Amino acid sequence: MNKAAVIGSGTMGNGIAQVVATAGYNVTLVDLKKEYLNRGMETIQKNLDRAVKKEKLEDKEKKEILNRINTTTEYENIKEVNIVIEAVPENIEIKKEVFKELDKVLNQDVIIASNTSALSLTELATVTSRPEKVLGIHFFNPVTVMKLVELIKNIITSQDTYDRAKKFVASLNKTAVEVNESPGFVVNRLLIPMINEAIFLVEENVACPDDIDTAMKLGANHPLGPLALADLVGLDVCLAIMETLHKEFGDSKYRASTLLRKKVRAGQLGRKTGEGFYQY
Numbered sequence: 001m002n003k004a005a006v007i008g009s010g011t012m013g014n015g016i017a018q019v020v021a022t023a024g025y026n027v028t029l030v031d032l033k034k035e036y037l038n039r040g041m042e043t044i045q046k047n048l049d050r051a052v053k054k055e056k057l058e059d060k061e062k063k064e065i066l067n068r069i070n071t072t073t074e075y076e077n078i079k080e081v082n083i084v085i086e087a088v089p090e091n092i093e094i095k096k097e098v099f100k101e102l103d104k105v106l107n108q109d110v111i112i113a114s115n116t117s118a119l120s121l122t123e124l125a126t127v128t129s130r131p132e133k134v135l136g137i138h139f140f141n142p143v144t145v146m147k148l149v150e151l152i153k154n155i156i157t158s159q160d161t162y163d164r165a166k167k168f169v170a171s172l173n174k175t176a177v178e179v180n181e182s183p184g185f186v187v188n189r190l191l192i193p194m195i196n197e198a199i200f201l202v203e204e205n206v207a208c209p210d211d212i213d214t215a216m217k218l219g220a221n222h223p224l225g226p227l228a229l230a231d232l233v234g235l236d237v238c239l240a241i242m243e244t245l246h247k248e249f250g251d252s253k254y255r256a257s258t259l260l261r262k263k264v265r266a267g268q269l270g271r272k273t274g275e276g277f278y279q280y
């Protein structure tokens with residue numbers, strides 16, 4: 001198993017491609033347009049340049065990693081890969097379409113994984129002809145830094161698929177935790193409602209973003225405050241996760257804050273658009 005494909009070259013996709021290529025795999029990055037792929041590759045290049053500057057990586061290694069990453073807009077070009085990680089937007093309909101396309105072109109033994117933050121892996125698995133080979137391989141942002149991967153079994157995922165995925169994750173030098181599918185899995189079930197609650201605090205004028213973040217950094221020892229974290233994750237992604245939790249559990253404790261909705265409607269999505277709770 002030495003060839004991987006990553007679908008979507010955005011915040012997560014380019015990070016996943018970098019980590020997988022660094023571990024020695026040949027990676028094909030797929031996106032809708034060449035310009036999106038170029039943007040993803042620029043981010044990877046910048047990250048690697050920074051690592052070289054900090055003397056964490058040799059210039060020769062950087063070139064080798066970059067040489068192992070190809071880009072394409074055509075699914076036809078990933079026929080030969082052994083594992084695929086999907087990282088397209090957090091929208092079940094978009095993901096289902098991607099899974100159907102992947103299922104058509106890939107060999108029957110290829111694992112199709114999703115980096116979804118909260119959606120049902122079982123729902124994605126059942127649009128393919130290989131539901132037992134579908135699971136969640138959930139990386140955290142920034143992928144190059146965060147050690148954790150949640151390995152999420154849908155209710156049909158086979159033990160063999162899980163074991164192969166676990167080996168793959170270990171080869172990336174990440175730590176896996178085993179999770180049985182449930183909305184938001186473990187981390188986002190805990191984390192995103194906390195971020196949403198911090199946004200309620202802003203909305204209710206209880207404290208300003210900077211003070212809320214300082215409070216959680218100094219009072220709860222969090223490395224990043226919840227609002228800075230929301231900007232890093234992307235407010236659209238946070239809203240999508242809250243909506244999944246709300247819809248799936250039917251519990252009002254998961255309702256999204258109105259301010260979060262307004263900011264997403266205004267296109268203030270955080271770091272990726274230059275403005276969220278802070279300016280970038």
Ligand SMILES: NC(=O)c1ccc[n+]([C@@H]2O[C@H](COP(=O)([O-])OP(=O)(O)OC[C@H]3O[C@@H](n4cnc5c(N)ncnc54)[C@H](O)[C@@H]3O)[C@@H](O)[C@H]2O)c1
Pocket residue numbers: 007008009010011012013030031032033036086087088089090091094098115116117118138139140141232233234237
């Ligand atoms: N942002 C985070 O902190 C974070 C963390 C963990 C998991 N996730 C999950 O990872 C996934 C991707 O999130 P992101 O933040 O990288 O999103 P993003 O919007 O930054 O990137 C998504 C990319 O997918 C591409 N895309 C859209 N439709 C496509 C298609 N049909 N085929 C190929 N590419 C397509 C887009 O052009 C874009 O480049 C989501 O499921 C999200 O919930 C996000």
